[in-house]
Amino acid sequence: MAQTSAPATDHAPALRSRDIASHPVPTGREEEWRFTPLAPIADLLSGQAPLNGGADVDAEADPGARVEFVGTDDARVGRTFLPTDIASARAMAAAAQALIVTLPREWQGVARVAVRGRGEDVAGHMVIEAEPFSEGTVLVDFRGSGRYVGALEIRVGDGARLTVVSLQDWSTDGVHLGEHHASLGRDSRLLMGHITLGGQIVRIAPKVSYQAPGGDAELLGLFFADAGQHLEHRVFIDHDTPHCRSSVLYKGALQGDGSHTVWIGDVLVRSQAVGVDTYEVNRNLILTDGARADSVPNLELETGEIVGAGHASATGRFDDEQLFYLQSRGIPADLARVLVVRGFFADVLHRIGQPELTQRVMRTVDGRLGVVALDGEAGDEELAE
Amino acid sequence: MTTLAISNLHATVETDAGAREILRGVTLTVESGQTHAVMGPNGSGKSTLAYVIAVPPKDPVPEGSITLDGQDVLAMSVDERARAGLFLAMQYPVEIPGVSVSNFLRTSVTAVRGEAPKLRTWVKEMKGAMEALQIDPAFAERSVNEGFSGGEKKRHEILQLELLKPKIAVLDETDSGLDVDALKVVAEGVNRFQADGTTGTLLITHYTRILRYIHPDYVHVFVDGRIVESGGPELATKLEDEGYERFLKAGAST
Numbered sequence: 001m002a003q004t005s006a007p008a009t010d011h012a013p014a015l016r017s018r019d020i021a022s023h024p025v026p027t028g029r030e031e032e033w034r035f036t037p038l039a040p041i042a043d044l045l046s047g048q049a050p051l052n053g054g055a056d057v058d059a060e061a062d063p064g065a066r067v068e069f070v071g072t073d074d075a076r077v078g079r080t081f082l083p084t085d086i087a088s089a090r091a092m093a094a095a096a097q098a099l100i101v102t103l104p105r106e107w108q109g110v111a112r113v114a115v116r117g118r119g120e121d122v123a124g125h126m127v128i129e130a131e132p133f134s135e136g137t138v139l140v141d142f143r144g145s146g147r148y149v150g151a152l153e154i155r156v157g158d159g160a161r162l163t164v165v166s167l168q169d170w171s172t173d174g175v176h177l178g179e180h181h182a183s184l185g186r187d188s189r190l191l192m193g194h195i196t197l198g199g200q201i202v203r204i205a206p207k208v209s210y211q212a213p214g215g216d217a218e219l220l221g222l223f224f225a226d227a228g229q230h231l232e233h234r235v236f237i238d239h240d241t242p243h244c245r246s247s248v249l250y251k252g253a254l255q256g257d258g259s260h261t262v263w264i265g266d267v268l269v270r271s272q273a274v275g276v277d278t279y280e281v282n283r284n285l286i287l288t289d290g291a292r293a294d295s296v297p298n299l300e301l302e303t304g305e306i307v308g309a310g311h312a313s314a315t316g317r318f319d320d321e322q323l324f325y326l327q328s329r330g331i332p333a334d335l336a337r338v339l340v341v342r343g344f345f346a347d348v349l350h351r352i353g354q355p356e357l358t359q360r361v362m363r364t365v366d367g368r369l370g371v372v373a374l375d376g377e378a379g380d381e382e383l384a385e
Numbered sequence: 386m387t388t389l390a391i392s393n394l395h396a397t398v399e400t401d402a403g404a405r406e407i408l409r410g411v412t413l414t415v416e417s418g419q420t421h422a423v424m425g426p427n428g429s430g431k432s433t434l435a436y437v438i439a440v441p442p443k444d445p446v447p448e449g450s451i452t453l454d455g456q457d458v459l460a461m462s463v464d465e466r467a468r469a470g471l472f473l474a475m476q477y478p479v480e481i482p483g484v485s486v487s488n489f490l491r492t493s494v495t496a497v498r499g500e501a502p503k504l505r506t507w508v509k510e511m512k513g514a515m516e517a518l519q520i521d522p523a524f525a526e527r528s529v530n531e532g533f534s535g536g537e538k539k540r541h542e543i544l545q546l547e548l549l550k551p552k553i554a555v556l557d558e559t560d561s562g563l564d565v566d567a568l569k570v571v572a573e574g575v576n577r578f579q580a581d582g583t584t585g586t587l588l589i590t591h592y593t594r595i596l597r598y599i600h601p602d603y604v605h606v607f608v609d610g611r612i613v614e615s616g617g618p619e620l621a622t623k624l625e626d627e628g629y630e631r632f633l634k635a636g637a638s639t
Binding site: 319321322324325326327328329330331332333335336339340342343344345346347 | 462479488
């Protein structure tokens with residue numbers, strides 16, 4: 001079994017391996033697991049739940065791209081990804097097949113993947129292979145009920161420009177444990193977006209590493225936790241290569257009793273990674289009492305020869321002054337709240353740049369804040385920009 | 386015909402030393418077609434008067450009344466007051482990141498008019514109003530008040546005034562911090578708003594400078610929480626020559 005052990009740093013995963021036995025079963029005391037409610041997923045972690053159920057997976061792409069289901073022994077599976085926790089290791093072992101989306105050299109277009117849970121425990125594995133100089137967008141849409149554990153393995157070829165947006169909008173019973181690992185080639189650019197709206201427990205761990213200089217990764221995330229939801233994003237940017245960039249922006253809103261979000265932003269700039277430019281930001285907006293947002297940025301620098309490095313994190317409540325100003329122009333309180341939350345998410349959605357996802361987020365915001373719909377004409381016009 | 390009637394209005398704020406009275410019995414009536422200027426020194430309570438008209442105060446009004454065409458304004462929430470026809474142009478407008486000016490304007494116009502304006506006529510209307518205030522069209526896509534200069538914020542307030550067309554406008558030191566050119570543009574906007582005689586304006590200011598461009602029908606001198614003298618435009622001229630000293634002394638002796 002393939003296995004690597006990372007050099008000792010504070011924030012890099014200690015172990016990467018397909019071997020289930022090499023991964024400890026979390027107790028909840030580990031730094032990686034201390035925020036996550038373990039009871040609802042204990043049987044997934046221990047192996048009592050065998051992850052042998054199924055989900056409906058549909059994939060389609062513009063002409064020229066290839067969409068295939070292959071066995072997990074295919075050479076392209078696990079080439080740049082090795083599980084860093086036991087959930088991923090179990091999923092990789094249990095998955096009957098892997099979905100591979102290949103965007104050929106210099107190809108331009110869009111591919112879509114829809115995963116619909118059927119209330120079962122599912123192991124999944126996806127690979128997105130963007131060949132050199134391709135310019136593609138891959139939209140992955142997770143919905144339905146059940147528990148899904150699986151990795152998304154992304155390879156961005158030299159000079160390629162790839163956008164991958166993963167939407168997690170599960171039913172209220174949904175559980176999703178996922179590692180999203182991207183590996184960037186020379187002078188490539190990746191925009192990875194995470195929009196997490198629905199599900200009981202969603203825990204996504206995006207990781208970025210670089211194969212050659214000139215890689216540029218932009219990670220954008222948006223989450224909205226309602227009562228009883230646990231939405232967790234654990235970013236790890238491994239700057240192991242000189243002259244690469246990373247920019248991270250995650251924004252979350254929370255409302256209702258027991259709504260909980262976690263954002264971890266680990267950035268490691270290794271000693272050889274000179275000339276790196278990195279910045280990460282997390283902002284959370286707490287809309288009601290009873291909500292909890294954990295936000296932990298970590299920046300570990302092993303070299304000072306960098307272009308820039310920084311991080312920022314802020315969690316705040318509704319700004320009454322903003323609501324008051326809108327109301328003083330006749331806008332009722334509930335609509336004023338919708339405008340402020342929409343505005344809070346606007347920059348992330350603008351940068352993700354997928355109008356249909358923007359619409360979906362805005363409808364969710366409207367619905368959760370108790371407004372049926374903003375005046376469609378104006379809203380749509382605004383959002384279409 | 387609209388009437389804003391303020392009668393024996395008192396207002397207090399809680400301080401560590403107990404309730405402090407900021408308004409001490411204000412009586413004032415503004416009718417459509419009229420422009421009233423309330424002038425007073427710093428700390429006289431004139432901004433509190435502006436806010437109590439448009440916004441429910443934290444500490445409830447202990448005495449007095451405000452009515453708009455007979456409706457009890459003090460019983461209304463802030464958005465109800467706006468929909469009833471009151472507008473406060475603020476001294477320090479709030480920044481709202483991510484909410485574009487055009488979206489904000491259309492949402493508020495829809496709320497105040499009770500129906501969404503037709504898209505085509507609306508775009509024309511908004512652009513026309515912006516042009517009249519010499520506002521760059523790109524402004525419509527910027528976030529509300531975010532990164533606006535002081536002059537841009539004030540022009541944005543007057544833009545809302547012209548589009549919302551309230552029955553009674555209260556302008557809280559809209560002239561402060563403006564250079565002469567911006568002051569003229571803002572004053573022209575207020576004059577356009579007031580021109581057809583169907584609306585009333587209550588202009589609150591420290592300085593007489595703006596009264597060269599907006600001509601009030603009535604001038605009230607406001608000292609120590611109440612109106613100490615009322616008159617016509619000539620009172621403003623007198624204030625410009627003599628300042629507030631005479632009134633401050635009078636106020637201190639009572």
